Each structure stands twice: as structure tokens, then as C-alpha cells.
Amino acid sequence: MIYAYAKLTVTNPDALAQYREKAGDALARHGGKVEQGSGSAIPIDGTPDLPDVAAILSFPDKDSALGWINDPDLAEVHDLRRSAGGSDIVLLT
Numbered sequence: 642m643i644y645a646y647a648k649l650t651v652t653n654p655d656a657l658a659q660y661r662e663k664a665g666d667a668l669a670r671h672g673g674k675v676e677q678g679s680g681s682a683i684p685i686d687g688t689p690d691l692p693d694v695a696a697i698l699s700f701p702d703k704d705s706a707l708g709w710i711n712d713p714d715l716a717e718v719h720d721l722r723r724s725a726g727g728s729d730i731v732l733l734t
Contacts, residue, residue, distance in 0.1 A: 643700050643734065644676070648692040650727035657694070657725035660718065667718045671709035672701040693726070706732050 651657050668674055678696040700706040709715065710730070722728050 643703055643706060643732065645698040645700070645706055645733060646731045647694075647696040647698055648727075648729045648731075649694040649722070649725060651693040652726035653724055656721055660721040660725055663718045663721065667712075667715045668698065668709060670715070671705045671712065673698055673705065673709055698730075703732065703734060 649657070665675070676697045676699045678694065680694050682691050682695045684691060698706075700709065710719070
């Protein structure tokens, strides 16, 4: 199992709503799922740049995660997420 941290700063809530409708199926296509998501992250050390939405994603392995983000059939889904505002995803290897 491998994990990724997703951080979104939302400027277009409508795009985020459309993304959420498709995100689960897109993740599942590559064996991924949302382990935990939150719209209210709390800093416990330091002064991090807090996102509007944060999530921990899991995948069976690194290749599955890379397959998900690079899948040309999912480009429209990833574009929806990106159009919702700032979007950073970090794979924890």
C-alpha cells in the first residue's frame, strides 16, 4: 500500500462538486480510494499553508498511483479538479 496527500485551495466550488461526482470511480479504476478527507484541517505544529480540502489517498502500489494520474481516459476528471482551484498531490514513497 502506498499513500498520497492531496491539497486543494478551492476557488470554483461548482467544479469541485462536479469533480467529487467522478473522483471515486476514477480512483477505483486504478485500485485507489480516499482514506480520509477533510474540509477543516488543523495545524498541530509549525505554520503550514492550510488547504480548503485535504485528503489522504491510498493505492496498491506506486505504479497504480502513477497510472491514475497519467491515465489519458481520466484527463477530464483531473482537469475538473485543477479547475476547482489550486491542486497539489504528493505521493509518499
